[in-house]
Amino acid sequence: MYDIIIIGAGIAGLTSAIYASRANKKVLILEKQNYGGRIISAPHVKNYPGFLDISGVDLATNLYVQATSLGAELVFEDAVSIQNGINKKVITDKHEYECRAIIIATGLERRSLNIPGEKELVGKGISYCASCDGNFYKDKVVAVVGGGKSAIEDAEYLSNLASKVYLISRKDLEDKVEKDNIEVITNYSVDKINSSDTIESIDITNSSDTKNIKIDGLFISIGFDSSNEEFDSIIEVDDKGYIIADNTHTNLDGIFAAGDCCKKDLRQLVTAASDGAIAATEAIKYIEKNR
Amino acid sequence: MVIEGNKEIFEKEVLNGEGKVLVDFNATWCGPCKMLKPVLDQVAKDGKKIVAIDVDDDRDLAIEYGINSIPCLILFENGKEVKRSVGLVPINEIESLFED
Numbered sequence: 001m002y003d004i005i006i007i008g009a010g011i012a013g014l015t016s017a018i019y020a021s022r023a024n025k026k027v028l029i030l031e032k033q034n035y036g037g038r039i040i041s042a043p044h045v046k047n048y049p050g051f052l053d054i055s056g057v058d059l060a061t062n063l064y065v066q067a068t069s070l071g072a073e074l075v076f077e078d079a080v081s082i083q084n085g086i087n088k089k090v091i092t093d094k095h096e097y098e099c100r101a102i103i104i105a106t107g108l109e110r111r112s113l114n115i116p117g118e119k120e121l122v123g124k125g126i127s128y129c130a131s132c133d134g135n136f137y138k139d140k141v142v143a144v145v146g147g148g149k150s151a152i153e154d155a156e157y158l159s160n161l162a163s164k165v166y167l168i169s170r171k172d173l174e175d176k177v178e179k180d181n182i183e184v185i186t187n188y189s190v191d192k193i194n195s196s197d198t199i200e201s202i203d204i205t206n207s208s209d210t211k212n213i214k215i216d217g218l219f220i221s222i223g224f225d226s227s228n229e230e231f232d233s234i235i236e237v238d239d240k241g242y243i244i245a246d247n248t249h250t251n252l253d254g255i256f257a258a259g260d261c262c263k264k265d266l267r268q269l270v271t272a273a274s275d276g277a278i279a280a281t282e283a284i285k286y287i288e289k290n291r
Numbered sequence: 292m293v294i295e296g297n298k299e300i301f302e303k304e305v306l307n308g309e310g311k312v313l314v315d316f317n318a319t320w321c322g323p324c325k326m327l328k329p330v331l332d333q334v335a336k337d338g339k340k341i342v343a344i345d346v347d348d349d350r351d352l353a354i355e356y357g358i359n360s361i362p363c364l365i366l367f368e369n370g371k372e373v374k375r376s377v378g379l380v381p382i383n384e385i386e387s388l389f390e391d
Contacts, residue, residue: 033381034326040379057322064329076333076382123378132323133378136360 002028002099004283005090006072007079010037011269012259013105014063015276016283021070023284028099029067030092032078036060037107038224038260039269043131043157048269056131059269080230084252086290100290101254101283104235104243105276106261109227113145113220117193125199126218130154137162137217143202145190146221147173154221155182166213168204193218228261238263248279254286293328293335296342298349304342306370311389315343316353316363323379324362330382339389364388 004020006013009031020027039045042056051059068074077092082102090097110128112118118126127133130144134157142162144155147169155167159179167177168185177184185204188211192203201214226241236244236251242263248256258275260267293315294304305312315331317324335341346353346361356365356372366374366388374388 034330034379036326040323040326055322057326061322061325064326068329074329076330123376123380136377 001087002026002097003287004028004101004103004280005030005088005097005099006103006105007082007090008037008105008107008259008261009035009064009074010105010107010259010272011039011060011063012107012261012272012276012279013037013103014060014067015273016103016105016258016280017067017072017276018063018070019277019280020284021067021072023280025284025287027067027072028097029072029074030077030079030090030097031074032076035064035074038110041129041131045269082231082234082255084234084255088254100287101256103248103276103279103283104228104231104250104255104257104261105259105272105279106227108224108260108267110220110224111222113190113222115191115193117195118220121193121195121199121218124197125195125216126193126220128220130157130219130221133217133219134158134161139163140216141214142166142217142219143168143190143213143215144219144221145169146223147171147186148221148223149174150223151221152177154219155179158219162217166215190218224260226261248275248282254283254290256283293331293341293343296344296349298352301342301344301349301352304340305367308340308367309369311340312367313339313341313385313388314365314367315341316346316356316358316361316365317343318346318361321361326379327362330385333382334385 003025004027006016006029009029017027039056045054077094079090079092081091083089087098088102138161141164143166145168152175155165159165159182165182170189188204188206190202191205194201204211243257245257245262250257256279258279259272360377364376
């Protein structure tokens with residue numbers, strides 16, 4: 001029996017774990033992918049107080065070491081459902097765990113293009129993380145899909161490695177791009193991936209024509225959605241799937257939510273960390289009261 | 292536990308080992324390698340054999356197996372390479388390397 005189970009090992013979840021562990025609570029963190037959450041794809045973090053410039057991976061690793069050295073356990077399993085009660089239950093793809101309080105810190109899920117071949121080619125030419133995988137494309141030709149700030153950042157990062165970068169967006173770009181080896185193509189959407197074992201080219205289409213572009217790598221950077229489907233049968237969410245939480249309290253006693261998975265105005269590292277600290281503190285209060 | 296390897300251990304446990312052994316080519320300066328480590332620890336705890344090789348300490352092995360990006364995981368079966376995975380991957384992809 002754990003005191004607190006935290007679902008998600010991003011900034012919010014790991015911060016919760018630090019606060020709960022420092023209060024001597026027995027903490028289990030469940031994570032379906034890797035620790036750190038979305039920030040690991042940022043090569044430079046310059047807005048986290050106290051750090052002038054730190055990589056997302058280093059920041060995440062520091063938090064992971066901090067949480068686990070305080071005694072929190074991290075297990076790589078996918079939480080598929082939760083059950084409420086005095087003792088609560090989290091069911092994963094492999095086990096079931098009991099606890100007194102739950103903190104949901106599932107963050108956001110990246111959007112995919114949802115076109116044939118996309119899933120199969122991840123790691124074989126398709127990536128969602130320029131700073132993780134950019135090094136594989138030194139002096140090669142790549143394309144970035146997306147028109148937002150992070151797509152532009154990805155394209156600029158990759159332009160220092162790849163010989164040529166296509167930046168392909170369905171709309172106009174949100175910002176200017178000033179790099180000689182970036183070719184901006186707007187008002188086109190990617191609708192076909194051509195591959196043998198690895199990616200070879202993409203077909204892009206606008207209202208009047210289709211072009212074929214030969215590439216070695218495709219980086220997809222088209223934003224994020226909430227990912228709380230596993231819990232929304234019992235936890236209240238808004239029309240976009242974000243958890244409705246008041247001072248991290250969800251509609252169910254003893255179940256809390258923290259970070260980007262919540263309905264909120266500002267999704268930043270500091271607001272995720274802040275939620276994490278509050279959720280842990282509220283969860284501890286709940287446990288003490290219901291002893 | 293993940294076995295911290297070197298050239299001698301690689302020969303004994305991987306090349307002359309029986310069954311499936313996963314080799315994790317990594318380096319101390321590689322952030323994603325650090326992130327992969329707790330995942331590999333869990334897979335090892337579940338009963339899979341994993342040997343870690345530091346590409347700086349054992350440069351010969353890294354060259355021999357053509358490692359130019361890390362983290363790089365290579366699955367050996369009875370001493371022969373059968374599968375390879377490059378980059379930071381979630382646990383289910385590592386577990387699926389061991390499946391036939």
